Amino acid sequence: MFLQVKNLTKHFGGLLALDNLNLTVSQGEIVGLIGPNGAGKTTFFNLLSGVYQPDEGEIIFLHQRIDRILAHRITALGVSRTFQNIRLFAQMTALENVMVGQHCRTRAEVKEALLRTSGFQKEENEIQGKAKELLDFVGLLSKGNELARNLPYGDQRRLEIARALATEPKLLLLDEPTAGMNPVEAKELMSLIKKIREQGVTVLLIEHQMEVVMNISERIIVLNYGEKIAEGKPEEIQQNSLVIDAYLGTE
Amino acid sequence: MIFIEKKIFLFLLIFFLLFLPPLGQSLGMYYTLHISALIGIYLLLILGLNLILGFVGLLDLGFIAFYACGAYLSALLSIRGWNFCLVLPATIILTVLLRLLLGLPALRLRGDYLAIVTLGFGEIMRLVLNNWDGLTNGPKGLPRVGEAISSPKFFFLTFQSDLSFYYLILFFVILGIIVSRRLDNSRIGRAWIAIREDELAAETCGINVDKVKLFAFCFSAIYAATAGVLYTHWIKFISPESFTFWESVLLVSMVVLGGMGSIPGVILATILVIGVPEFLRGLLGTQLVNYRMLFFGLGLVLMVIFRPQGIVPSKRRELELHPSNE
Numbered sequence: 001m002f003l004q005v006k007n008l009t010k011h012f013g014g015l016l017a018l019d020n021l022n023l024t025v026s027q028g029e030i031v032g033l034i035g036p037n038g039a040g041k042t043t044f045f046n047l048l049s050g051v052y053q054p055d056e057g058e059i060i061f062l063h064q065r066i067d068r069i070l071a072h073r074i075t076a077l078g079v080s081r082t083f084q085n086i087r088l089f090a091q092m093t094a095l096e097n098v099m100v101g102q103h104c105r106t107r108a109e110v111k112e113a114l115l116r117t118s119g120f121q122k123e124e125n126e127i128q129g130k131a132k133e134l135l136d137f138v139g140l141l142s143k144g145n146e147l148a149r150n151l152p153y154g155d156q157r158r159l160e161i162a163r164a165l166a167t168e169p170k171l172l173l174l175d176e177p178t179a180g181m182n183p184v185e186a187k188e189l190m191s192l193i194k195k196i197r198e199q200g201v202t203v204l205l206i207e208h209q210m211e212v213v214m215n216i217s218e219r220i221i222v223l224n225y226g227e228k229i230a231e232g233k234p235e236e237i238q239q240n241s242l243v244i245d246a247y248l249g250t251e
Numbered sequence: 252m253i254f255i256e257k258k259i260f261l262f263l264l265i266f267f268l269l270f271l272p273p274l275g276q277s278l279g280m281y282y283t284l285h286i287s288a289l290i291g292i293y294l295l296l297i298l299g300l301n302l303i304l305g306f307v308g309l310l311d312l313g314f315i316a317f318y319a320c321g322a323y324l325s326a327l328l329s330i331r332g333w334n335f336c337l338v339l340p341a342t343i344i345l346t347v348l349l350r351l352l353l354g355l356p357a358l359r360l361r362g363d364y365l366a367i368v369t370l371g372f373g374e375i376m377r378l379v380l381n382n383w384d385g386l387t388n389g390p391k392g393l394p395r396v397g398e399a400i401s402s403p404k405f406f407f408l409t410f411q412s413d414l415s416f417y418y419l420i421l422f423f424v425i426l427g428i429i430v431s432r433r434l435d436n437s438r439i440g441r442a443w444i445a446i447r448e449d450e451l452a453a454e455t456c457g458i459n460v461d462k463v464k465l466f467a468f469c470f471s472a473i474y475a476a477t478a479g480v481l482y483t484h485w486i487k488f489i490s491p492e493s494f495t496f497w498e499s500v501l502l503v504s505m506v507v508l509g510g511m512g513s514i515p516g517v518i519l520a521t522i523l524v525i526g527v528p529e530f531l532r533g534l535l536g537t538q539l540v541n542y543r544m545l546f547f548g549l550g551l552v553l554m555v556i557f558r559p560q561g562i563v564p565s566k567r568r569e570l571e572l573h574p575s576n577e
Contacts, residue, residue: 049455075457089448092441093567100445104457106438110470113437114430120437127438128570145569167457 001060002027002202003171008057008067010043010226017043019226021057025171030193030203032217032234034210036246040226041206042084045173048204049081050074061171076104080169082160084176084206090149094140094159097148098131101166134162138192154185158192165196172196174205178212190216214238222246260515260563264522265425272417284413286529288485291420292478293502293525297509297517298427299474300502305512305565306440307467308447309358310366312499313373317472319494320346321479323380326393326400326489335403339480346476347469354468358461361450373499380491392490400487420481427474431514436568443467444512504551510561519562 003025010018018040025031033041046052048059050071059067066074089097106127112120135141138158143151148159157177164172174193178186190212197203207213213220214234222230222237224246230237237243268287275283300314324342333341357368380387388395403410403419410416434440442463445453454460483489501524509520528543554561 051451051455070459071454072457072459075455081455083452087449087452089445089452091448091565091567092444093569095570095572096441096444096567100441100453100458101456103438103442103445108438110434110439110466113439114433116433124437132572141572144572145567147567163456 002062003204004058004060005048006058006060008044008047008059009055010040010047010052011055016226018047018054021223021226021228023221023228023231025202025204027170027202028197028200029219030197030205030217032213032220033204033206033223034208034213034220034237035223038225039223041223042175043226044223045081045175045206048074048173049079072104075167075169078168078170079173080164080167080171081173082157082164082175082177084179086153086156086160088148088156088160088163090147092148093145094148094151094155095128095131095135095144097159097163098134098166099127101134101163102127102130103167105166105168131166134165135159137165137195138162139188154181157181158189161192161196165201169201171202171204174203174207176206176208178207178209186212261428261518264515264518265421265428268421268424272414276414282529284417286526288413288417288420289529290522290526291417291424292482292485293505293521294424294518295420295427295474295478295481296502297505297521298424298431298514299471299478301506301509301512301514301517302431302434302443302474303467303471304503304506305510305517306435306443306447307464308511309464309468310362310503311369311468311471312366312496312503313369313371313376314471314475314502315494315496315499316369316373316376317346317350317475318479318482318498319376319380319491320349321476322483322489322494323387323393323479324476325480325483327386329400329483330394330398332401335401335484336405339477342480343473343476346479347472350469350472351465354465358464358468370496370499373496377491377494377496380494387491390491392488394488400483403484416485420485423477423481427477428514428518435512435514439463439466447512504547508551508554508562510564513561513563513565516561516563516565523562 001024005021005023008018008021021044035041047054047067050066050069054067057067058065061077061079064077066077089100106123108120108123132141132144135144138161140155140159140162143155148156151159161174161177178189181189186209193203193216217234220232220234220237221228222243229242229246230240268291272284272287296318300311303309303311321342324345325338328338328341353372357365360368381390387393394400403416410419442453442458445456445458446460446464450460505520505524506517508524510516524547
């Protein structure tokens with residue numbers, strides 16, 4: 001199993017953010033995670049990426065438990081993420097942001113940096129080359145030398161995705177990638193996500209725009225009050241009475 | 252000023268420092284040499300603080316403690332007749348170890364809390380130096396009567412004259428600048444700046460934030476220790492009053508004034524803050540220079556209001572953007 005989550009529970013004081021969550025994701029899928037505000041979606045991402053530790057339960061990624069290890073180690077194992085409220089390195093250029101993403105895949109230490117060994121130069125060139133490729137992939141190459149904070153909102157979202165891809169993830173977690181985008185930009189992003197999947201990356205995304213999530217996901221998981229209330233193909237979810245109740249309330 | 256290419260700017264600064272003292276001496280202003288040496292020692296300190304404050308963004312208010320540590324250790328070793336070749340590495344190693352001992356618990360704290368702990372450590376250091384009479388001779392300072400700090404000696408090379416020792420200081424400054432610049436444009440330097448910008452995002456980019464921070468924290472102590480060793484051998488007398496909290500504040504202010512993380516910026520700020528008042532002393536008389544802190548404070552307030560990014564704002568390196576397959 002690619003990703004397996006068993007009985008995952010997380011409290012914040014008296015608030016039960018995630019309640020006994022069980023789910024699985026197979027390799028190569030695009031899975032949508034939806035639910036009303038406060039349903040525990042972002043908490044789930046924070047647990048997956050090691051930002052928080054769960055109170056109970058297990059997360060097994062490629063036969064390895066990742067629920068008790070540090071975030072940077074999880075990234076090294078191949079789980080990468082973006083953030084709901086974009087978290088770029090504001091004072092660094094777009095290119096440098098992506099270069100930082102390759103930190104755990106490269107190894108030049110201080111000695112190499114100070115002596116400027118041939119190995120260091122070679123690795124630096126590789127890092128730059130790969131960063132440019134990724135910027136090109138998300139369509140930002142021409143803006144590579146702009147500071148991240150000067151980029152327009154939609155570009156920042158795409159830059160964050162490029163940075164996440166630079167860590168060479170097997171599983172990519174996208175937290176509301178189209179938030180704040182207009183319909184045209186959202187459509188472009190959808191094709192970008194499909195392109196990412198074609199490269200063999202499994203994608204798990206939180207999304208509020210139903211048009212996007214229904215169009216792109218092969219499978220949708222619905223959370224409400226920290227519990228999974230439904231799971232299935234987009235068509236099934238649209239008909240599911242529990243989901244309709246959660247979003248619109250009962251009559 | 253910002254329009255000058257950074258490298259040329261650095262060369263100009265070094266050129267300036269290289270020829271200022273001989274020029275001053277030929278004009279009969281022997282004091283120039285002393286001020287230039289002091290600027291050099293402060294440059295090392297500032298470059299070190301710039302690593303931790305400018306690059307990694309950790310507000311260290313006790314940096315002076317490690318300068319003091321370097322100065323006192325080298326004085327103690329030098330008095331016992333150790334050669335400069337041994338004093339320097341031994342002092343650096345011991346100072347870095349002390350830094351490590353502080354960093355291990357303190358770096359768990361963030362932002363203001365770290366500032367308070369480092370501030371406290373700086374005070375502890377000063378109080379220990381002031382009160383451990385047996386070792387440090389307390390407020391009377393080192394060396395004691397009858398003892399002496401030897402001139403630096405590298406195997407055959409003795410830095411007997413003040414001018415040759417000044418060039419030794421300048422050598423370390425240039426080395427410090429090269430090290431800073433090379434680290435800045437490397438995987439490690441990018442990780443440092445990423446941590447300054449957003450710690451959580453840096454961690455999820457696969458950076459071991461705790462380790463990288465601790466390393467930077469310890470690495471900056473090499474600068475402080477070297478500056479301390481050079482100070483001791485230059486002045487040939489040290490006492491706890493040279494290492495007060497205000498020195499730490501002055502250092503932090505200089506980094507802010509110059510531009511956080513900007514190497515040319517902090518160098519320029521150091522020359523302005525340390526050098527200019529001393530040179531003006533001769534021209535304007537002592538009266539006005541006594542008010543230099545007033546002008547410095549005013550300057551700092553104006554800077555923070557009108558140019559918060561510093562005199563020479565840190566600017567990221569631009570790279571060629573042609574795709575690699577072309």
